[in-house]
Amino acid sequence: MGKLSLIIKREYLAKVKNKSFIIMTFLSPVLMVGMVALVLYLAMLNGSDKRVITVLNESSFYTDDFGKMEDVSVVKLKNLTLEQAKDSTEQLGYYGLVHVPNASTLEEATNGSYFYSKESPTDGFLNELEDVFQYRLKQKRLESLGVSEDQYAAISKNFSIHTATFQGKENLKGLNELNAIIGGGFGYLIMMFIIIYGSFVMRSVIxxxxxxxxxxxxxxxxxxxxxxGKIIGTSLAGVTQFIIWVVSGSILFLVVFLILDLDMEALESAGSGLPQAQAMNVASSGMEENIQQYAEMFLQIPWLSLFSFFLVYFILGYLIYSSIYAAIGAAVDNETDTQQFMLPVISPLMLAIYVGFISVFSNPHGPVAVGFSLFPLTSPIVMLMRLSSGVGEGGVPVWQLVVSIALLIVTFLSIVWLAAKIYRIGILMYGKKxxxxxxxxxxxx
Amino acid sequence: MSTILAAKGVSKKFGDHTALNNVSLEIPKNCIYGLLGPNGAGKTTLIRIINQITYPDTGAVFFDGKPLKPEHIATIGYLPEERGLYKSMKVGEQALYLAQLKGLSKAEATKRLKYWFDRLDIGDWWNKKVQELSKGMAQKIQFVVTVLHQPKLLIFDEPFSGFDPINANIIKDEILHLKDEGASIIFSTHRMESVEELCEYIALIHQSEKILDGKLSDIKKEYKNNIFNVGLQVSEQNDILKNLEEKHKIWTPTYNKQDEQLEFKIQLPSNDTGALLGYLSEKGKVNHFVETIPSANDIFIQTVKSKTK
Structure with a gap:
């Protein structure tokens, strides 16, 4: 076995010392976190960039209502004709103009209202604008039924239902979606690792x-x-890369979150000078509560078992696929000849990803998801997608986990046996495709 | 005479193709044994069987009297015809790796590598990457790696390819030196002049079968055709040739009038040269009378042609 460890060592070092490997390993987390941070930052930028609209209100209704819209600033226009108002709004470069005509009743005024803009307005904005009108209309109708303005305001308060598991553990809404996204991420990661490291093995054989x-x-x-030796050495390089990514990625995310957190406080203190300071504070404390909830949700995900099962399924899935890759590498003389053999190798992986995203997301423990998470060529990906909901109660039944791993091991042994036969002959055959x-x-x- | 390696009735098929058909060989200890044959004859398959890269379908191979076993790999050194090194590895690292795969400890391998690198004057290559080396330089490293673990049996397949004449000579001297130190060597090549120079024994493989083997000098004797080169000083040539051609085969007769020198090749029915010499002495002065000995090249071509199916 001394020789095997020598080969593993050489293959590992050859991979790890490779310049592009080093660059990829240390650059990827920075790029990933950078991308996420950029997206968050841009979202914040977009969010804080308020739309400015002008309002030409010729009626006696809706006097202050438009000012209450979130994310929208209002410039009130007075003593202008509609045409003048349109011209000046366009010249000032504002988002659009709300025109409420002069009318004797609320209904008339509302029905005669128009929103003018250069481009067709976004759905989000329109909904908000419509809410303004609808609020008053509803209020008016309710008033006629004897409900006062304050009463209506009290009724309209939002409500969200509390959820819990049968064990009484407080559940959070959206956990399933989050689970599915994280599971999908891990499944995708496994596919990428298998393809990338499998082709490393293939290239090294060639x-x-x-x-x-x-x-x-x-x-x-x-x-x-x-x-x-080649397969194991390369997989160790993959595991090394994964661990570096997890560690450096977590540190980087922590740093980025800290920076973003500070930014939020800075925003708050900057906002305190404004008259709506109180309202803003209420809003932002609600947001903080939300963030806290999501953080709790984040912690509810079984990270440790996810990472451990990631390693188990990555290693087994990788061993199967990379022995196939090794056999392909041995059979051909150069990389261009590998094409005809690649499709049958990649298609189960692609299938697993699609099945995973479609059926695991909608029903993580349904028959399709279970079937594909047991079938050894797709189980590393599909099972991992399911595993984010945990093992046992409410998650993946233990027997399915055991069966899928056992099937993987059996498949691994037989595929390696077949691949070794092709490899043995192939490495000494030249010149023929x-x-x-x-x-x-x-x-x- | 004891043998280092004996193949007994070795056959190997790849699908429908027969690579070796019932080949038996005995390679004596401490000699250089030429393994010859046209391309595709089955030499590489035989060498791979000796190296236990593939296994014979039938027949057996004996190493030093015992059936060939995996542990014998450490006592065989093989320089393949198609050979290469990891391009992006450093020379020293790579040589160490290959030596360790042959079972040497790291310390021992380092010591011996230093010795060989000094001996071949390539010490300053240790930290170079292989891709910076020329083909000849890489060949030297491969030679060192092949002999480093002091194998009892060395197999060189076209060892001189890629070398300039000076370095080819250095390697040739090293091979002879290894033989003097007790190694047995199988030498596979198409370059007949080096066979002539180095090999004591040869075997000729053709179309998957061994068609000739034995001591080179014995084979040469066998292949002598009683052909003689004759140089005769005479004033008149015509009737001599006419007389001789009645009884014998004659090639390339030339007559130089100025020197009065007649030269030709003649084949006799037996090794008995008395009658011819007597006749020639009567006619003039015999300047030279030499029996032509076939070269390895002649033997190779002649045998292969006559045995081609």
Missing amino acids: EEKTSRVIEVIISSVKPFQLMM PSYRDLYKWLKY
């Missing part, structure tokens, strides 16, 4: 073949040792 090192080495070690029939023949040599 390199040995084209440089003819294989001829020198093969007299010292068994082809099987070489293949396994093999067909599937050739590969079948090699199995029988």
